[in-house]
Amino acid sequence: MRTVPILSVIYSISQADSSCLWIFTHLEVNRFSQKTRQVVGNYDFSGDYYVHSNNQGNTWVLGSGGIYYYNTKQQSFIRV
Numbered sequence: 001m002r003t004v005p006i007l008s009v010i011y012s013i014s015q016a017d018s019s020c021l022w023i024f025t026h027l028e029v030n031r032f033s034q035k036t037r038q039v040v041g042n043y044d045f046s047g048d049y050y051v052h053s054n055n056q057g058n059t060w061v062l063g064s065g066g067i068y069y070y071n072t073k074q075q076s077f078i079r080v
Contacts, residue, residue: 008025008028009026010023010025011024012051014051014053015053016070019033019034020032020034020040022051024051027046028042028043028044028046029042029043029045030042041075041076043061043077045068047064048064049062049063050062057072060080065079066079066080
């Protein structure tokens with residue numbers, strides 16, 4: 001598992017579900033566990049991208065590479 005680079009710029013933080021947060025940087029999207037206080041997932045989305053999460057924990061990423069949906073069962077982003 002990679003750690004967040006020291007020089008990452010955090011653009012925003014939002015609630016993923018009841019136990020995790022999404023941390024959006026200029027290099028990637030990180031899923032952070034509030035229970036273990038560790039990053040439990042790193043997903044590369046370099047360049048310009050937009051992220052939307054709703055109050056049910058559903059998360060989408062829109063970028064130059066397409067639209068991606070976070071699949072909670074597979075714990076990964078799936079291109080839509």
